Amino acid sequence: QVQLAESGGGLVQSGGSLRLSCVISGISILELGTGWVRQAPGKEPEAISCINNFGTVTYYSNSTKDRFAISRDNLGKTIYLQMNSLKPEDTAVYHCATGACTATDWFTDSRDYWGRGTQVTVSS
Numbered sequence: 001q002v003q004l005a006e007s008g009g010g011l012v013q014s015g016g017s018l019r020l021s022c023v024i025s026g027i028s029i030l031e032l033g034t035g036w037v038r039q040a041p042g043k044e045p046e047a048i049s050c051i052n053n054f055g056t057v058t059y060y061s062n063s064t065k066d067r068f069a070i071s072r073d074n075l076g077k078t079i080y081l082q083m084n085s086l087k088p089e090d091t092a093v094y095h096c097a098t099g100a101c102t103a104t105d106w107f108t109d110s111r112d113y114w115g116r117g118t119q120v121t122v123s124s
Contacts, residue, residue, distance in 0.1 A: 002026035002113045004096050009118030012086055016122070020081040022096030022115060029053065030076040033101030037108060038092035038120075046092075047108060049081060050101035059106045063089075086122045093117040 008020040024034065035050025048061045049070045058070055067086075072079040079096060095117040099108025108114070 002098075004098075004113055004115030006094065006096050006115045006118040009094060009120045011121045011123065014086060014088060014122055014124050016086050017082070017084045018086065018120060020083065020094055020096075020118060020120075022079045022081075024077055024079070024096070024098075027098070027113070028076040029072060029079060029098075030055075032098050033106075034072070034079050034096065034098050035059070035070065035101055035106050035108070036079075036081050036094055037097050037114070038090075038094045039117075040089075040092040043092075045095075047099075047106040050099065050106035050108075051079065052101045057101060057103050059101055059103060061106075083120070086120075088122045088124045091120060091122050093119055 006022045039045045048064045050059045069082040097108040097114045098112045
């Protein structure tokens with residue numbers, strides 16, 4: 001059974017940092033792309049960052065590049081999202097997910113695996 005479990009969310013002031021983690025079991029991230037999707041209240045999900053199965057390619061949305069950094073461990077079980085210079089508009093539930101990752105696109109939908117998410121709230 002594939003499971004994705006996020007942690008590391010919380011309340012932070014504008015300009016602060018958080019590091020999210022996602023432990024993946026039942027499948028190896030060395031075999032598929034993984035990344036992060038966030039959803040703010042009343043908005044559509046936004047695919048913000050991913051890393052390919054080889055760990056050689058990463059993608060960032062325009063809203064997160066230069067502030068966020070995705071990484072993973074070499075055991076193929078955990079991915080991370082380091083979030084710096086956080087803004088109130090970064091407030092959302094952050095889900096880790098599997099999908100197709102390239103340097104220019106990150107595609108994931110209901111046919112892929114998603115975690116339940118962790119809440120990130122950035123106060124102004």
